[in-house]
Amino acid sequence: MSESLLMSTYAPPRVRFVEGHGTRLFDAAGKSYLDFLSGIAVTSLGHSNPRVAAALCEQAGKLWHVSNLFGNELAEPLAHRIDSLIGDGSPLGGKVFFANSGAEANECAIKLARKAGGRGRFHVLSAYGSFHGRTLATLHATGQPEKHEAFQPLPEGFRHVAFGDLEALERAADPSAVTAILLEPIEGEAGVVPPPMGYLQGVRKLCDERGILLILDEIQTGLGRTGRWFAFQAAGIVPDVVTIAKSLGNGMPIGACWARAEVADVFEPGDHGSTFGGQPLACSAALATLEELERIDAPARALAAGAHLRSLLEDLPAVSAVRGSGLLLGAVLEEGGLDAKQVVAAALDHGLVINAPAAYVLRFAPPLTVSGEEIEEAVAILREVLS
Ligand SMILES: *Cc1c(COP(=O)(O)O)cnc(C)c1O
Secondary structure (H helix, E strand, O other): OOOOOOOOOOOOOOOEEEEEEOEEEEEOOOOOEOOOOHHHHHHOOOOOOHHHHHHHHHHOOOOOOOOOOOOOHHHHHHHHHHHHOOOOOOOOOOEEEOOOOHHHHHHHHHHEEEEHHOOOOOOEEEOOOOOOOOOHHHHOOOOHHOHHHHHHOOOOEEOOOEHHHHHHHHHHOOOEHHHHEOOOOOOOOOOOOOOOOOOHHHHHHHHHHHEEEEEEEOOOOOOOOOOOOOOOHHHHHOOOOOEEOOHEEEEEEOOEEEEOOHHHHOOOOOOOOOOOOOOOHHHHHHHHHHHHHHOOOHHHHHEEEEEHHHHHHHHHEEEEEEEEOOOOEEEEEEOOOOOOHHHHHHHHHHOOEEEEEEEOOEOOOOOOOOOHHHHHHHHHHHHHHHO
8 A cells, every 4th residue: 555645643554444333343254243332432333324324314414514603403303302301301491512523522511611700710630640632732631741841831721730630620710710610520541440439529619619611521431431421420510511422423523512501691692613613514413312312221331241241351351440331331351461452452363342542441432322242242352362
């Protein structure tokens, strides 16, 4: 093959997929793979889901784009559905801004928090190990300093504390400077790391006491994957702002920033915008995705299938622990043992797609529609690879 004309932001792929159905992917040679990564927690309903595909095709024959100067008939019902899911079935009356990606959803949250904070109160605290996106502001919010270096100076107003350390957050959360705390309920890119019990409740309390906004980045964890519609629901709290993307369109690019009405209302016409955000094709896919996730009771599926996958992973040689929730799981490899990246490459050769967010962690995020047989087949492949 001639040299690629794509910028080298990703390592050259070992396999190129040309087709996918449900949990299965196929390469150009017709070889079949089990997809236990779902495009990094995106295709929660499996590849080429027929209902989402039908909704998208219907919309493609009707109206593609008119800009947000006119809006469209799908964005409003989609916002209502998101608001109900964030309320775990009871609408909260929050408002939604539609974007095209996770990073843009977080950009919206950060701009909202800055405007709500007022002059001088613009700092956003986030956690080490976090991932919030690749734009300049979300890159600075991302708690991985090694990713910052080449792009300095980054927008100011971002500070990081240890994830799961409530006292560190209390020390850093000066209410005269800090407008928001931005966290993932489970740190996905850090290697599927959940915080200690009680952490999110503690953060909610701290934010209430100091008048600081709590922004939760549910881009990877949201929409049923962890066994609840949103991971924060397991902690019994409600954040002020929630960002969503990845699985929202089952692969159609769409992101959303939800905020409590009082917070959302600080935005006035002209404060923020997007040419494509909330456009008809993306909304049609997202509406169909949410309808289908509700129809199949996605959180219950994620819980049941997640328990099955977890128990089989725990029995594998070389795996010392399994962490995460529902169908967002990280298998921690024994210290001084195998390199996760090599395991991922060998698994791919054997027809199983997973990835390694950290040097010693394998991440599993299969579609929420994954079957028991597919789980058993995937773990059998992994067992062969590990031994
Ligand atoms: C993937 C991800 C993002 C960024 O989403 P993009 O669509 O790639 O911009 C932000 N936060 C979390 C937690 C993510 O997993």
